[in-house]
Amino acid sequence: MSQHTAWGSRIGFIMTTAGFAVGLGAIWRFPYMMSKNGGGAFLLVYLLTTLGVGVPLFIAEIVLGRHTRHGIILGLRQLTPKRSPYRLASYLGVASGMGILSYYAVILGLILVYFVKSLGGAFAYGANMAQYGPLFEHLSSDMPTLVCAVSAALAIMGGILRLGLKAGLERCCTVLMPLLLLFLFILAGRSLSLPGASEGVSWFIRPDFSRIDVQVALDALGHTFFAVGIGVSTAFVFGSYLSEQSNIVADALIIIALNTAVAILAGLVIFPAMHAFNLTQASGTGLAFETMPAIFASLPGGWLFSICFFFLLIISGFASGLGLLEGVVSTLQEVWGRERNATLALVLSVIALLSLPALLSYGAHAPLASVRLGDGSLFVFMEHTVTSLLMPVGALLLSLFVARRFGFEAFQREANKGATWCRITRQWRFLVQVAVPCAVGCILLLGIWASL
Template identity: 40%
Template sequence: MKGKKKSRENWGSRLGFIMATAGFSIGLGNIWRFSYVAGHNGGGAFLLIYLLIIAVIGIPIFLAETGLGRKVQTGIITGLRQLTRKGSPWVLFIGWLGILAAGLIMSYYLMIMGWIFAYIFKVGLGTFNGATTEQIAKIYEDLVSNPLAVIGYTLIPTLIIGLIVSRGVKNGIEKFVKISMPILLIMLILLAIYSLSLPGSMDGVVWYLKPDFSVITPKTFLEALGQVFFSLGIGLAGAFTYGSYLDPQNSDLVKDSVWVISFDTTIAFLSGLVIFPALFAFQIAPDSGPGLLFLTIPNILDKMPGGTIFGMMFFILVIIAAITTAVGLIETVSANTAELLNLKRKTSVWLWLGVMFILAIPSILSHGPWAHIELFSKNIFELIDYVSGNILLVLSGLFISLYVVFKWKFQNFQHDINIGATSIKITAISKPVIQFVIPIAILIILVSGLL
C-alpha cells in the first residue's frame, strides 16, 4: 500500500483543488436540478430549508468524506478496507453505495447533457427567434421525445468527458475548471440581472425568497437534504476521491471546503434568481419539472439584445459546468476500478463511459417510446433520479455520519480534519452536533420523507 500512496497524483495547487471540487459540486445539480426541485417544493420554503441543511449537515458531512479521502490517499473502496476490513458494513454502505449512486446519476446525467448540446445548436441556428412560450415548449417536447436525436447528442459529451478524465488530475481536470468556473459565475450574474429586469419578474422573486410555511411537508425536508447531498457531491464517493489527491499534511481542508461549499451555494442561489423571476414574467408554472431550464432560458434569450450569441455562451457554460461534475463522477468509478482491478486509467475511464452510455438509453427512451412505463407513478428517468438523489445519497450520508460517531470518534475526527488548518478549525463546540444532531436529523428526514 505504501508504494501506491507514493505514486498517488496530487493537485497542482490549492486553487486547483478548490476549483476542481467546486466544479464537481457545481453542475446540473445547481443549475438544472435545484430549480426544478425548488419549483416542486414551494420556492422560498425549500430555499430556507436547503440553506439550513447546508449549514448544519452539509458542511460537516462534506468535511468528513473529503477528510477520509485525504487521510487514506486511495479510492474509497481500498481506503475504507484499510480503515476497517474487507466486507465491512462501512465499505458497503459508504463505498459501494456511493459508487452505485454515482453510476445511476451519471446514467441520466449524460442524457441531460445531450439535451444541452442540442440547445447549443438550436440557439445558434435561431430556432427560438420569435417563438412564443407555447412554441418553445413544443420544441423541447419534440427534442426529448426523439430518442435517436438525443442518443446522437449524448455521444458528444461522452467523448469529451473521456478525453478530459483520461488525461489525469493536473493536466485534465484541474486545467479545465480553473478557467470555466469563474466564467460561469459571471454569466449567471449577468443573466440574473437581466431576468430581474423583466416585467412581472418581482412576483417570481417574492415566490423564491419569501417562505410559505404552509407548503412544507416531510417530503420537502427529504428533497432538500437529497438536493444538498446531490449538489455538494456528498455520498457519491466523489468528495472522497478528490480529497484523496490532497497533500495529507499541507492542505487546509476546512477553509478550502468552506470556499467550495460557498461557491456551490452561490451558483445554486443565482440559478434560482435567473429561473424564477423569468418564469413569472413569462407565466410558466414553477413546478414544470425537469424541463424548467429548457423552457425558461429560450424565453429570456428571445427578448434580450444579442440573445443568440448570449444564449450559445450560456448553454456552452452550462455544459462546461455539467462536464465538471460528470468528470468527477467518472473519475470516482474509474479510479476505484483501476485500483481494484489494476487497470490503466484510460482503460478504466473508457470502459465505464461505455457502460454509462448504454445505461443512459432507458432514461432517454422514457421520454419517448417508453413514456408509458411507470413504477411508483414515475417514469424510468424520474425513478432513477428519485432513488439515487433522495434515497441512496441520503443513506450514504447517514452512514458517513455514523462512521464519524462510532468508528472515527469525534476526537480523532477533529484532529485529522484540523491538520493543516489555519484560521478555521473544528472545535469541541461542534461535538454534540456531529455526534447526535446530524445522524438523528438525517434518519428522521429520511424515514418521515419516505413514509
C-alpha cells in the first residue's frame, strides 16, 4: 500500500470499520446463533466475550497496524525476527479473510436473488407461507442462478474497490451504514408492534443459565471473532491508514458499540415477529430465507417490508465483504509489489475458485450436498474451519505477541497516542497480558477437544 494512503475523515474510518465489523455477522449469523443456543443465554455470553476478548484484540490489531504502517504480513515481519512463530498469525489472517469471502460470496449471491424475488412480490402479504421452505431449497440448489448471483456480488465489490479507499470503500460505507441503521429501526419498530411480540423480546434478552455450557461459550467466542472482525487482517490494514492523532480506543469502542447495537436490533426485528406468528422453531439460515419471508407474508405491507429486509442484508453484506476484501488486497499488494487493480483481480479470481465447494454444497439438492465432512456439508465445514480454527489460532498468536513481545507498555503508549479521553490505563494490564490469551487458548483447546 502507498505510504500516503489515509482515511479521508474520522467518520469515514468509523463507518467503514463498523460496516466491516457489522456485516452479515450481525444480521444473518447472529440471529441463527441465538436460535441455536437458547436466546438470552447466548446473548449474555456473547456480550461478555465481546467486552473481555473482542475489544482488547480489536484495539490491538488497529494499534499494530498504525504502529507499523503496513498490512499484517509486512507489519509482523517488521516487529518480529525471522522464523518467529508470531508471523504465522499474518498468514492465518489472510487465509481467514479469503476463507470467509469464499463462502460469504454464496450468501451474498443468495441475498441478491431473494431481493429480486421480493421486488416481484414473492413475499407479499397473503402469499402462501408453505412455499418458502421448498423455495429456499430450490434457489439454494439452482446452480446457474447462484453462479450468476455470486459472480455479480464479486463484480460489485471489485468495482467499488477499484475506485480506491476514499472514493470507493470509504464513500460507499459512509452512505451504507446510516441506511442500515434506518432500515433496522423501521423493521424493529414494526416487529415490536405485533401482538405477542413481548414473548419474543423476553426470550431474546432473558438468559436461561441452564443453557450455558462449553458449546455456547465456543459459539459465542467464534461469533465474536466473526462479528468484530478479529484475525482477518482487515483491522490491521485499517489501522495502518490512521494518523497519529486518531483516538484508537474511543473509535474502537464506538465501532464495537455500533456492531453490538446492530446485532441487538436485528434480534428485535426477527424474534418478536417469530413469536408473534408462532415460528419459534426455525434456526440456521432458514431464519433469513424461510422464516422472515413467512412473516412478511403474514404482515400487511409485507411486500415493502420484505424489500427493506433483503436490501438491509445487501447493505450489511457488502459493507462487510468490502472490508474483508480490502484487508486481503492491501496486504497482498504490498507484499507482492504489484499494481492494486492487478492484485484485486487476482484475489477475486482465487475467491471465485474457492467459493465453488461452498456453492456446490449449500442447497439440499446441490451437486455436492451429500458430501459430508464431520457432521456437516462442505459449506458448514468451511465456515467452521475458519471461525473455530483459523481465526482463533491467529487471535491467540496476536494476543500472545502483544502480551509477551510487543509488551503492555508499548501497547498502552501506542493506543493512547492522540487520545484526550478514553485511554488505556494500567488496569488493562491483566486483561491484555493474562486474561485474553488464557481465554482464547482455553476455548480453542476445548473446541479442538470437542471436535475429536
